[in-house]
Amino acid sequence: MDASVLTDLPAWQRLGGAYTAEEIAQQPRMWTALADLLDDAQARIDRFLGDALRQPGQLVIFTGAGSSGFIAEMVADHINAQWPAEVRAVHTTSLLTHPALYLRRDRPTLLVSFGRSGSSPESVAAVELVRDRVDDARFLDITCNADGELARRGHGRSDTLSLLMPPPSCDRAFAMTSSLSSMLLAALSVFDSAPWPQRVQRLRSLASHGERALQAWDAAVGALAQATYSRVIYLGSGPLEALAREAALKVLELTAGQVLALANTPLGFRHGPKSTLNGDTLVVMLRSAQPLSRRYEQDLLNELRGDGIAARVISVGPDGDDRADGDFVLDAPTLDDSWLAPLWLLMPQCYALQRSAALGMTPDNPFPDGTVNRVVQGVTIHSHG
Numbered sequence: 001m002d003a004s005v006l007t008d009l010p011a012w013q014r015l016g017g018a019y020t021a022e023e024i025a026q027q028p029r030m031w032t033a034l035a036d037l038l039d040d041a042q043a044r045i046d047r048f049l050g051d052a053l054r055q056p057g058q059l060v061i062f063t064g065a066g067s068s069g070f071i072a073e074m075v076a077d078h079i080n081a082q083w084p085a086e087v088r089a090v091h092t093t094s095l096l097t098h099p100a101l102y103l104r105r106d107r108p109t110l111l112v113s114f115g116r117s118g119s120s121p122e123s124v125a126a127v128e129l130v131r132d133r134v135d136d137a138r139f140l141d142i143t144c145n146a147d148g149e150l151a152r153r154g155h156g157r158s159d160t161l162s163l164l165m166p167p168p169s170c171d172r173a174f175a176m177t178s179s180l181s182s183m184l185l186a187a188l189s190v191f192d193s194a195p196w197p198q199r200v201q202r203l204r205s206l207a208s209h210g211e212r213a214l215q216a217w218d219a220a221v222g223a224l225a226q227a228t229y230s231r232v233i234y235l236g237s238g239p240l241e242a243l244a245r246e247a248a249l250k251v252l253e254l255t256a257g258q259v260l261a262l263a264n265t266p267l268g269f270r271h272g273p274k275s276t277l278n279g280d281t282l283v284v285m286l287r288s289a290q291p292l293s294r295r296y297e298q299d300l301l302n303e304l305r306g307d308g309i310a311a312r313v314i315s316v317g318p319d320g321d322d323r324a325d326g327d328f329v330l331d332a333p334t335l336d337d338s339w340l341a342p343l344w345l346l347m348p349q350c351y352a353l354q355r356s357a358a359l360g361m362t363p364d365n366p367f368p369d370g371t372v373n374r375v376v377q378g379v380t381i382h383s384h385g
Contacts, residue, residue, distance in 0.1 A: 006218050006350060016362030017353055019173035020254070024349045026168060027178045027342070028210035033166040034182055035203035038189050041163065045190055048140070048161040052110060053191070058085035059107050061130075062187065064114035065092045065122045067176040067249060071114045073242035075187045078338035082193040092122035099129055099384055108136040112187065115141070116171060116179040118148025121379040127153070129384060142186050144170035144179045163190070173364045175253050177349050180246070181342040188339055205333045206343060213330050213346050220328065221347060225354030229282040229311060232261045233273075234348065235300070236286035237293050239338040241265050243286055247348030254356035256366040266293075266300045281310045286344050287317025288337050298322050316347045 005011070012021040038045075052058045060079070062072035069091035080087035090102050092113075103109065111130045115123045118141065127150070130137050139160040141150040146164050154160035169182040185206070189199045232251050236244035244263035251261035264273045266285065277283070283304055285297055297315070301324075304313045312326070318340070319329040328347045332340055356363040 005222075006214060006353075012357075015357045016364055017173075017357055018364065019171070020175060020177065020353050020363045023168075023171045023173055023178045024346070024353060025214060027181050027346065028207040028214070030166050030169045030178050030182050031185055031203050031207040031210065031342070034185060034189070035200045035207075037164075037166060038186065038203075039200055042196055045161070045163070048138075049190075052108070052138075053083040053085045055108070056084045056086075057108060059104075059109045060085055060087040060112060060191075061095070061102065061109060062087070062089045062112045062114070063092050063095060063123075063126055065120060067180050067246055068114035068116070068123075068183070069093070070242045070246040070249075071180060071184045071187065072112075073245075074184055074239045074338055074341050075191070078188070078239055078336060079191045083191075087191075092120075092126040095126050096122060096129060096381070096384075099133060103130060103133045105133060105135055107134065108138075109134045110138050110140060112140045112142065113150060114183045114187070115143045115148065115150050116145065116176050116183075118143035118145045118150035121381055124149045124153070125381040131159075133384070140190075142183045142190075144182065174366060175250055175349075175352070175363070181345060184342060185339075202333070202335060202339060206335075206339070209330060209332060209343055210346060213328075213343055214350075216330070217328050217347055217350065220326075221350040222354050224282075224314075225351055225358050227282070227312070229280055230259060231276065231278065231281040232259060232351075233269075233276065233281060233283045233310075234261070234263045234286060235266050235269055235283065235297075236263070237265050237267070237288055237296065238290070239336075239341060240286045240288060240344070243341045243345060247284070247286070247345065247352075250348055250352035251355065254352040254361070254363050254366050255359055256361060258359055258361075259355060266297045269300065277304075277307075277309045279309070279311055283310045283313045284348070285313070285315040285317075287315050287320075289318050289332065289335070289340055290337065293337075294320070294322070316344045 012018040072089035076089035144165040165182040169178045234244035234247040248261035248263040316328040318332040
């Protein structure tokens with residue numbers, strides 16, 4: 001299959017990927033819409049949070065499962081570094097199995113849940129778990145579905161704030177794309193310590209840069225996806241480690257596991273995972289904006305390119321003097337890595353879409369047999385009493 005332009009929806013309709021293509025392409029518009037939405041909701045958000053983040057005894061848990069859990073990881077450390085409160089990421093899939101490791105009855109806890117549908121069994125059960133096991137518990141639900149269980153159950157409760165994303169971000173396709181980037185940027189905007197107007201302006205700046213990235217990278221990503229790499233390795237450090245995991249998951253999902261995708265850190269990769277390299281491997285480094293991190297990344301890029309074992313080694317990130325031919329770079333705004341993550345995610349999303357189509361699959365539903373579902377099924381929630 002020849003690569004199709006991301007915005008050629010009739011072509012993607014024929015390929016069974018119109019929803020995925022449209023939802024990737026609409027992300028800059030969603031970020032602009034999110035800026036307007038958050039501007040309108042500022043007073044309600046500020047009233048709900050109060051001074052909780054300034055209290056050292058306050059615990060804030062960002063949570064979700066799968067891609068939503070990766071949002072939590074991309075956000076938590078960045079926010080934790082700014083406030084006296086303890087902020088951490090815990091996937092619902094760990095919170096439900098080992099609640100005693102994370103919850104204390106006498107510790108005020110704010111559970112921030114991410115959910116595209118808001119109806120996954122783990123998301124709903126995590127809220128009930130925290131409500132049952134913590135005396136002073138509150139809940140901020142960041143979700144894309146006004147009709148989902150999180151929004152429905154939280155409606156009218158004084159201990160809960162539901163923050164709904166722009167309606168088109170409730171992705172219809174199998175894979176989370178615009179839902180993920182919208183919820184990620186919403187959390188950063190709500191919890192960052194920068195003045196509110198500055199946070200909202202960041203969203204508008206990222207939207208502008210996102211439009212440029214999609215236009216600049218479209219053809220090159222399509223061409224890259226025509227190469228028959230059977231392994232893809234994404235590498236990232238700090239918040240970009242979770243971004244690498246999300247990027248790898250997109251390839252696994254949209255190719256139904258036909259392409260093996262792994263994630264690691266630039267420093268961790270040498271500690272065993274480097275053994276996965278062979279002549280059929282594509283390595284993608286997700287570049288940090290931090291100078292120290294970039295030096296470590298560049299060391300590994302030089303090493304991997306010099307080894308000549310992997311079929312191809314490229315990077316995605318801010319433009320700089322260390323760019324190489326074939327890298328996906330952008331003159332990015334001066335922001336921390338968590339804020340820039342949605343920009344760099346555009347390339348892996350487009351690659352997964354194009355690779356799926358190149359394999360003759362239907363990206364909107366890569367599992368027509370129902371073995372994996374858009375909203376997780378088959379989960380039994382067991383009593384924690």
